[in-house]
Amino acid sequence: MSNYYQPEIETASLEQIREWQNERLVKQIRHVWDNVPYYRKKMEEKGVTPDDVKGVDDLKKLPFITKADLRDAYPYGLLGAPLSDCVRIQSTSGTTGKRVVAFYTQNDIDLWEDCCARAIVAVGGTKEDVCQVAYGYGLFTGGAGLNGGSHKVGCLTLPMSSGNTERQLQFMTDLGSTILCCTPSYALYLAESIHEQGLSDQIKLKAGIFGAEAWSEDMRRDIENKLNIKAYDIYGLTEITGPGVAFECEAQSGMHINEDHFIAEIIDPDTCEVLPEGSKGELVFTCITKEGFPMIRYRTRDICVLTREKCSCGRTHIKMSKPMGRSDDMLIVKGVNVFPSQIETVLIQQGYAANYQIVVDRVNHSDTLEVLVEMTPELFSDSLGKITEMEKSLVAELKTMLGIYAKVKLVAPKSIARSEGKAVRVIDKRKI
Numbered sequence: 001m002s003n004y005y006q007p008e009i010e011t012a013s014l015e016q017i018r019e020w021q022n023e024r025l026v027k028q029i030r031h032v033w034d035n036v037p038y039y040r041k042k043m044e045e046k047g048v049t050p051d052d053v054k055g056v057d058d059l060k061k062l063p064f065i066t067k068a069d070l071r072d073a074y075p076y077g078l079l080g081a082p083l084s085d086c087v088r089i090q091s092t093s094g095t096t097g098k099r100v101v102a103f104y105t106q107n108d109i110d111l112w113e114d115c116c117a118r119a120i121v122a123v124g125g126t127k128e129d130v131c132q133v134a135y136g137y138g139l140f141t142g143g144a145g146l147n148g149g150s151h152k153v154g155c156l157t158l159p160m161s162s163g164n165t166e167r168q169l170q171f172m173t174d175l176g177s178t179i180l181c182c183t184p185s186y187a188l189y190l191a192e193s194i195h196e197q198g199l200s201d202q203i204k205l206k207a208g209i210f211g212a213e214a215w216s217e218d219m220r221r222d223i224e225n226k227l228n229i230k231a232y233d234i235y236g237l238t239e240i241t242g243p244g245v246a247f248e249c250e251a252q253s254g255m256h257i258n259e260d261h262f263i264a265e266i267i268d269p270d271t272c273e274v275l276p277e278g279s280k281g282e283l284v285f286t287c288i289t290k291e292g293f294p295m296i297r298y299r300t301r302d303i304c305v306l307t308r309e310k311c312s313c314g315r316t317h318i319k320m321s322k323p324m325g326r327s328d329d330m331l332i333v334k335g336v337n338v339f340p341s342q343i344e345t346v347l348i349q350q351g352y353a354a355n356y357q358i359v360v361d362r363v364n365h366s367d368t369l370e371v372l373v374e375m376t377p378e379l380f381s382d383s384l385g386k387i388t389e390m391e392k393s394l395v396a397e398l399k400t401m402l403g404i405y406a407k408v409k410l411v412a413p414k415s416i417a418r419s420e421g422k423a424v425r426v427i428d429k430r431k432i
């Protein structure tokens, strides 16, 4: 067993975890106050000083950091260590505004790679394994993080980066890869290529670590069946460190957060009130060991649930559910939280493609929810005389998922307007 299963840390008692968190948080807040003028100003505006923070219970007194702060402070405003002590940057794709540039000291890199190594060990990785890293390398954190983690475990590491499927399959078969790290959609694509090329009996994969995009339990089963492996989730974000902030274990029921490095909170995204464990809300992280880019109460916008219960793997660190959506995507209809991803899950389960449009309106002071669903050409040509039946069945499935009634209208293929190739998912007429 590798050193990177660290039972003294990963199975520590809650009291022990809290002791580490209290001590590290107090030190981190003092450090940030002394070294990050941008955050010190935010603390002063809230009337908080480092003396007010004696442990995790005082976290709620501190101001949040949001994406807007990252933009305002770009590029150096949230730097927590002298630039001369930083050895690397990583950056986000910048699909929603300015890129985030995160700085790492050598110590930050070491701790990040430790977290990724724990994730690899949790899926059964040892120094005997051949770990094929097919996440993108470069500014994106996926490749760099898993690459470092794989080295630490002692796996033979294949730094493939993403794309070039022919080469991926050649190395996978010739070198006998046993662990695959990539996005879930690329894993499915590889699985299909393996079947097409009749390579299934030459594949030695046993596990996959998949993240960096949303994926459902159905997709997990699909990947597991097609590749004959166990598929595990991993979570992270560049602002906090990268992949490995949380990872799945053999139980495959949520991801253990590395609580010796990160404190997680769940808040109500509207009121910012901290919610009790087990509540659904926005995930907030505080980095208690990061030096280069020490985020305090960073609002991830990911909606999920935290649970601390005995896990069959023995780990005691709190588990986060798979993110159920983004707080900026969330709709409130008749007082109920509705995420486009929930509707998408139902459509995929029922054999539809994920081309749909959600229309929310208010009629006689009451919210209405309608889902327009594009049929695939096959469904469309099959649907003659069955449309009402198909719609009724979707209404029932959506009711089970959402808890409220949604009117369903099946529409012809390619009839939902697209902008830049993507369907416009939500039309909220209540705001118009």
Ligand SMILES: [Zn+2]
Residues within 6 Å of the ligand: 249, 250, 251, 256, 311, 312, 313, 314, 315
């Ligand atoms: Zn576990």
